[in-house]
Amino acid sequence: MSARQVTLAEVAKQAGVSLATASRVLNGSTRQVSGDLSDRVLRTAEELGYVPNASAQALARNSSSLVGLVVHDITDPYFSCIAAGVTRVAEEAGLVVVLGTTGRRPEREAELLSTLRAHRARAVVLAGSRTTDRAAQSRLAAEIDAFTEQGGRVACVSQAKLGTDTVVPGNRAGGRALARALTELGHKKFAVLGGPSELVVARDRLAGFKAGLNDAGIAPPVVVNGAFTRDGGYEAAMELLASKSRATCVFAVTDVMAMGAMAALRERGVRIPDDMSIAGFDDIPTLRDTVPALSTVRLPLEEMGEIAAGLVLDGGGDEARTVRVAGEVVLRASTAHN
Amino acid sequence: MSARQVTLAEVAKQAGVSLATASRVLNGSTRQVSGDLSDRVLRTAEELGYVPNASAQALARNSSSLVGLVVHDITDPYFSCIAAGVTRVAEEAGLVVVLGTTGRRPEREAELLSTLRAHRARAVVLAGSRTTDRAAQSRLAAEIDAFTEQGGRVACVSQAKLGTDTVVPGNRAGGRALARALTELGHKKFAVLGGPSELVVARDRLAGFKAGLNDAGIAPPVVVNGAFTRDGGYEAAMELLASKSRATCVFAVTDVMAMGAMAALRERGVRIPDDMSIAGFDDIPTLRDTVPALSTVRLPLEEMGEIAAGLVLDGGGDEARTVRVAGEVVLRASTAHN
DNA sequence: GCGTGGCGGGAAAGCGCTTTCCAGCGCTGC
DNA sequence: GCAGCGCTGGAAAGCGCTTTCCCGCCACGC
Numbered sequence A, B: 001m002s003a004r005q006v007t008l009a010e011v012a013k014q015a016g017v018s019l020a021t022a023s024r025v026l027n028g029s030t031r032q033v034s035g036d037l038s039d040r041v042l043r044t045a046e047e048l049g050y051v052p053n054a055s056a057q058a059l060a061r062n063s064s065s066l067v068g069l070v071v072h073d074i075t076d077p078y079f080s081c082i083a084a085g086v087t088r089v090a091e092e093a094g095l096v097v098v099l100g101t102t103g104r105r106p107e108r109e110a111e112l113l114s115t116l117r118a119h120r121a122r123a124v125v126l127a128g129s130r131t132t133d134r135a136a137q138s139r140l141a142a143e144i145d146a147f148t149e150q151g152g153r154v155a156c157v158s159q160a161k162l163g164t165d166t167v168v169p170g171n172r173a174g175g176r177a178l179a180r181a182l183t184e185l186g187h188k189k190f191a192v193l194g195g196p197s198e199l200v201v202a203r204d205r206l207a208g209f210k211a212g213l214n215d216a217g218i219a220p221p222v223v224v225n226g227a228f229t230r231d232g233g234y235e236a237a238m239e240l241l242a243s244k245s246r247a248t249c250v251f252a253v254t255d256v257m258a259m260g261a262m263a264a265l266r267e268r269g270v271r272i273p274d275d276m277s278i279a280g281f282d283d284i285p286t287l288r289d290t291v292p293a294l295s296t297v298r299l300p301l302e303e304m305g306e307i308a309a310g311l312v313l314d315g316g317g318d319e320a321r322t323v324r325v326a327g328e329v330v331l332r333a334s335t336a337h338n
Numbered sequence C: 001g002c003g004t005g006g007c008g009g010g011a012a013a014g015c016g017c018t019t020t021c022c023a024g025c026g027c028t029g030c
Numbered sequence D: 001g002c003a004g005c006g007c008t009g010g011a012a013a014g015c016g017c018t019t020t021c022c023c024g025c026c027a028c029g030c
Helices: A008-015 A019-026 A035-048 A054-061 A077-092 A106-118 A134-149 A171-184 A200-215 A230-242 A255-267 A301-313 B008-015 B019-026 B035-048 B054-061 B077-092 B106-118 B134-149 B171-184 B200-215 B230-242 B255-267 B301-313
Strands: A066-071 A096-101 A123-126 A153-157 A165-169 A190-194 A222-225 A249-252 A277-279 A296-298 A322-325 A328-330 B066-071 B096-101 B123-126 B153-157 B165-169 B190-194 B222-225 B249-252 B277-279 B296-298 B322-325 B328-330
Touching: A008 A019, A008 A035, A019 A035, A054 B054, A066 A077, A066 A106, A066 A301, A077 A096, A077 A255, A077 A301, A077 B077, A077 B096, A096 A106, A096 B077, A106 A123, A106 A134, A123 A301, A134 A153, A153 A301, A165 A171, A165 A301, A171 A200, A171 A249, A171 A277, A171 A296, A171 A328, A190 A200, A190 A230, A190 A255, A222 A230, A230 A249, A230 A255, A249 A255, A255 A277, A301 A322, B008 B019, B008 B035, B019 B035, B066 B077, B066 B106, B066 B301, B077 B096, B077 B255, B077 B301, B096 B106, B106 B123, B106 B134, B123 B301, B134 B153, B153 B301, B165 B171, B165 B301, B171 B200, B171 B249, B171 B277, B171 B296, B171 B328, B190 B200, B190 B230, B190 B255, B222 B230, B230 B249, B230 B255, B249 B255, B255 B277, B301 B322
Parallel strands: A066 A096, A066 A123, A123 A153, A153 A165, A165 A322, A190 A222, A190 A249, A249 A277, B066 B096, B066 B123, B123 B153, B153 B165, B165 B322, B190 B222, B190 B249, B249 B277
Antiparallel strands: A096 B096, A296 A328, B296 B328
């Protein structure tokens, strides 16, 4: 086993041409190669089953065909949708995506970036949410600098990081619009299941929601914080229930959290939407089919991944670009008139 | 911008040692290096922000730190769970996972494998399902050979491919056990929402299910085939409904299909489980929280990913190993007595 | 005293490519 | 008729690392 790999040199020799010529034929260069030599090379490469050594190419060209993708948790539909968008674009561009997962540990983000830098990835999209953790942020910023310094591009999804391309969803606007829509249903008392307080995404959505309530002259909501996960939503909802809040409508800052919250409500015999309306944010596909279907703010997640990948792969200018994508309020069966 | 990357040579020079010494210090070799030299190298590496060039290392060592992961669709919870398991193990081993998606096109699998081979990935886990498509299969087999030939290891999830390590779920046994459990609920007439007929996974589950019905002396089910997706399940269910079948219980060979099917049933006013019981297969996490919760055969998906990654990374012998994981029938609210 | 080993350090030969530079050659233009 | 040009092919110099080999040094043992 372990028969050595066919090298360019072997192909060249077999075809009776120089290394340079073989290289030019097999990996499009600006230079022309005459038809018959070219044919011969192509044919022997085929016969020998030649596959170029990507590491060697990367080394010689000083650039690789790797694109990094950093997410917190690939099982979270929010991230897997974005991942699908990113991989689609990357694969179309003939690139290969390397997936890094942080498990929501802020320091992992910087570590992964460093690894990606070691691999001379040509670009990376960071889909993890920004935290307000000072230390982790500055370490990350340093890594981002080092990465771009080295010629790589980085784009962030859902977090405005200085100096990088960004696709930012209308978190604040979405939260606000949702609040308005919900107040129009007649609700007067709201609760919010917020994410960890250091997550900027969570804060923005919450801030927008509060602003929306304020627009409608409604009192600020009760806020219960929980982890950005299904279980976080479950626990936050339990806590809310225990607090004897009089809210008739609850906004979970994430669909995934809403899912956990709904489970908690059901478990406690709270009927949705009869006893309590609930809305989320993201519009992850699986929750469109649940009963009741979840009201939410739709974000074009796959498209966001595509945009991010596009930003990071199209060469781009020196200016950091920002693409805003709007969230669209979708009221479904989980919210009722009050 | 694009300040050149710090190289080992620069570190060595700055620290006043030879390239060899620097290399030995920074990338553990069998050779010893005296304490003070070692310190000096470490310190200057730190100061200069040295990060080894992974491509160069791969080239010099003739082995990379890449692990491939091939799935059909990363947004499908089935695959994203497996992916989570694989990445966890890989990252713990200090490796980097490259994610390839086939979009369910059989030929992409071979293409991706070839790309992975170009990158000299040290291993790859194939989570796509095996088809009976002759051409694609033999092309894939050739790529697998080439890959292992070159020293890489490959493991498959859920498909026994000759000569590779495999983790195979008890598809047949699971289907059979499920059939038994459902007949015990009193159902007599069954329908199956099968996957595309060329998918081996789908066929195995179906075959097991039929065997289970047979065990109980029940007539074979009506089978409607559909795509292995939510929409496939939706359409298959619609077709089933249109066929005026008298089935009181339907088995979707995949949870994801069951999800679509439930949506279809609901849309047609069929109450679950009162009018129709439904069960799936896989036990994807999101469907545990739906109403009604889906009866299914639980597969430890993340664990399967971990096992596959483990098989492929632990060196392993020459023998192809097979790890069987059992499915466990979990009856929930979507199935009722009849 | 000198030969033997063992050990830490460095020089240098690759790893498989890309790309620059040069050589040769057939043309064109004056 | 010849300088000059454009074009194709090849030799060879890297790319940044690992690893083999060799050398000098020291501690021993006889």
